Amino acid sequence: MRLRRTIVAGVAAAAGVAVAVATPAAAVQTTSVQTTSDEVQTTSATLPAHVFAPYFESYTTDNPATLSQQSGAKFLSMAFIQTATAGSCTVEWNGNISTPISPTTFGAAIKTIRATGGDVIPSFGGFAADDTSTEIADSCTSVPAIAAAYEQVINTYHVTRLDLDTEDKSLTNPAGVDRRNKAIKMVEDWAAAHHRTVQFTYTLPTTPTGLAPTGLAVLQNAVANHARVDIVNIMTFDYFDGLTHEMATDTQTAAAGLVGQLHMLYPHRTTERLWSMVGVTEMVGIDDFGAPETFTLADATTVQHWALAKHISFLSFWAIERDNGSCPGSKGQGACSGVAQTTWQFSHTFESFTRGHEHD
Secondary structure (H helix, E strand, O other): OOOOOOOOOOOOOOOOOOOOOOOOOOOOOEEEOOOOOOOOOOEEEOOOOEEEOOEEEOOOOOOHHHHHHHHOOOEEEEEEEEEOOOOOOOEEEOOOOOOEOOOOOOHHHHHHHHHOOOEEEEEEEOHHHHHHOOOHHHHOOOHHHHHHHHHHHHHHHOOOEEEEEOOHHHHHOHHHHHHHHHHHHHHHHHHHHOOOOOEEEEEEEOEOOEOOHHHHHHHHHHHHOOOOOOEEEEEOOOOOOOOOOOHHHHHHHHHHHHHHHHHHHOOOOOHHHHHOOEEEEEEOEEOOOOOOOEEOHHHHHHHHHHHHHHOOOEEEEEOHHHOOOOOOOOOOOOOOOOOOOOOOHHHHHHHHHOEOOOOO
C-alpha cells in the first residue's frame, strides 16, 4: 500500500504450522494431516472463489488471529514480506531478521485462523519495500532465488495464493519487473509439476479510469513471460490528483477501465472471465491524500453490492487495524479510519462478499 510509514517489527506468535497438502482450486477441499511432535495439526483449504481479505499490518504487535476473530474477517492479507537490505535474496516479514519466514513467526495465528474456516494471503512488497529496493525482485538479481523465496513462503505456511504489491519505484524498474514475472512462471511450473495449487495476485495502483501505463506494463511483461496472473487487485485510493473524489464511483470506473485493459491483454477471454480477474482494495475512511479522498460507510455499501453484481474475485481494504473511528478527521492513520464509525463497521459491511467455490 502507499502508506508512508516507519516499519516496526511485528511481535510474532510462537508456534508451528502443520504440513498441509494443496488441493485443486475448483472445489472446496480440506486436508488434515498427522504431524510430528514439534508440529501443529491443522486444516487448510483453498480460497473461496470470491473472498474478502483485508490487509493486516504485520509490523505491529497485533495478533492477526485476534483481529480476525474480533472483526469477523476470516481471511486476511498479511503485509508485508521483503528483504532486510537492498541486494539481499533472503526475505523476512517486514525485512526484519527477528521475524523470519518460519513456522515460529505467525504460525500459531495462522493455525487459529484456519481452525475457524479462514486463511491468509502473504503479501510481498508494499510501498516501503518498493521505495527502498527491498522488494524481493528489485533486491535480488537471481530469478531462481526469487522463485525460491516465493516457494519458501508457500511451503512454510502452506498457502495457495501470494500477493505481489508492486508500486512506486518497483513500477519503473524494468529489470525487476522482468525478474518478478520470470520467477512467477518458475513457481507456476514447479506447482504444476508437484500438483500444487498456487495463485498470484498483482496489487497495483490505479487511476479512476484504469491502470496507469506503468501498471499496465507490468501485466504486459507477465504475458510476454507466460506468467499466469490470476487476479489484478487495484488500489482505488491515494490518487493524489488534487481533485475531490466520489470513491465508490471511482472504484467502479477504475475496475471497468481495468477490464478493458485486460481485454487487450487476453483478447480470447470472455468479459465474464475478465471480471473474475478483478480485485479491489479500498482505504477505508480518509486516505493519505486527505478529506477529498474519503471512502465512507455509504461507499462501502455501494461497493459491496457492485462487487457482488460484477462477480469480481477479491475485495479488500487497508487495513484491518484502521477499522475504527477513534481519530475523526485525521488522514492516513495506521490505527484508525478518520471517519465516525463503530469498530469493525467496514469489515461487517464487506464480510458477506466471501462466498462459495462456485464456478463463474
